[in-house]
Amino acid sequence: xxxxxxxxxxxxxxxxxxxxxxxxxxxxxxxxxxRLMSVIYAVLSTFSIGLxxxxxxxxxxxxxxxxxxxxxxxxGVVAMAVAAVFWSANPTTSxxxxxxxxxxxxxxxxLLLFVAYSRxxxxxxxxxxxxxxxxVPALWDVLVLGTSPSxxxxxxxxxxxxxxxxxxxxxxxSDNGSASLLIASLAxxxxxxxxxxxxxxxxxxxxxxxxxxxxxxxLVAISVARATGPRIFPNERSAFIVSFVAGIFGIAAVVLFxxxxxxxxxxxxxxxxxxxxxxxxxLGVAIRGQRMxxxxxxxxxxxxxxxxxxAIG
Numbered sequence: 001x002x003x004x005x006x007x008x009x010x011x012x013x014x015x016x017x018x019x020x021x022x023x024x025x026x027x028x029x030x031x032x033x034x035r036l037m038s039v040i041y042a043v044l045s046t047f048s049i050g051l052x053x054x055x056x057x058x059x060x061x062x063x064x065x066x067x068x069x070x071x072x073x074x075x076g077v078v079a080m081a082v083a084a085v086f087w088s089a090n091p092t093t094s095x096x097x098x099x100x101x102x103x104x105x106x107x108x109x110x111l112l113l114f115v116a117y118s119r120x121x122x123x124x125x126x127x128x129x130x131x132x133x134x135x136v137p138a139l140w141d142v143l144v145l146g147t148s149p150s151x152x153x154x155x156x157x158x159x160x161x162x163x164x165x166x167x168x169x170x171x172x173x174s175d176n177g178s179a180s181l182l183i184a185s186l187a188x189x190x191x192x193x194x195x196x197x198x199x200x201x202x203x204x205x206x207x208x209x210x211x212x213x214x215x216x217x218x219l220v221a222i223s224v225a226r227a228t229g230p231r232i233f234p235n236e237r238s239a240f241i242v243s244f245v246a247g248i249f250g251i252a253a254v255v256l257f258x259x260x261x262x263x264x265x266x267x268x269x270x271x272x273x274x275x276x277x278x279x280x281x282x283l284g285v286a287i288r289g290q291r292m293x294x295x296x297x298x299x300x301x302x303x304x305x306x307x308x309x310x311a312i313g
């Protein structure tokens with residue numbers, strides 16, 4: 001650049017130079033915002049799962065687990081069919097295949113979880129399934145994908161796993177003990193695989209993969225229901241309605257989880273989104289008048305702290 005015949009480097013002009021610092025600050029701010037939104041979506045997913053399990057756990061005492069599962073997944077199919085009209089995109093073949101595989105895992109996982117509820121209770125099976133469900137994708141994220149969470153985030157992840165156990169453990173609960181916990185553990189493994197498969201669905205895939213996911217899960221459930229009993233859905237109208245409502249909350253949790261993955265790692269979203277046992281405890285205290293033990297209160301506090309650490313980590 002020439003000024004009054006004097007040649008100067010362009011970088012000396014403050015009007016032409018573009019410092020990298022503002023860009024770095026903008027990028028850091030954007031990443032922090034995405035991480036925060038990811039945690040918010042994961043927490044909302046937690047509340048949705050907690051509400052879904054709270055409603056479904058009661059119905060499994062009145063109807064067969066396969067009938068409840070079929071109704072829960074039917075609600076998801078209906079909801080996603082409507083959503084697909086408004087949430088259109090261009091999913092790849094990989095997105096659709098992962099959606100179908102996630103559907104198979106979803107159908108088997110929910111069926112196992114509801115069987116665990118029918119043989120035991122929500123407060124015994126839910127924490128077991130939640131710990132395993134969050135641990136499987138967290139290990140996948142760290143060991144397979146090579147994600148290295150920060151120290152603060154790692155502390156939050158460990159605290160979150162401990163909080164899941166504390167918030168829902170109840171002393172003197174021996175209802176069908178080992179059988180229920182074993183089935184809940186298997187459910188947690190399968191549901192953990194579900195979360196991994198959901199993480200491989202592209203951000204621009206729209207609702208189609210989730211519609212396929214719910215449809216495949218529904219087909220798995222009705223096949224089991226037909227093979228093991230005379231009915232696909234609960235015979236009582238009230239049981240059907242409650243199961244359907246549980247299914248609406250269930251599919252909402254899946255959608256929120258997928259949205260959370262857009263801004264956060266699989267490990268972070270899985271642990272933050274698996275604090276639903278705390279939600280179940282709060283609902284039991286508020287609606288059913290159940291007693292809250294001191295370690296459950298400690299677990300609730302730990303759950304909140306874990307989410308906060310994950311958010312700022």
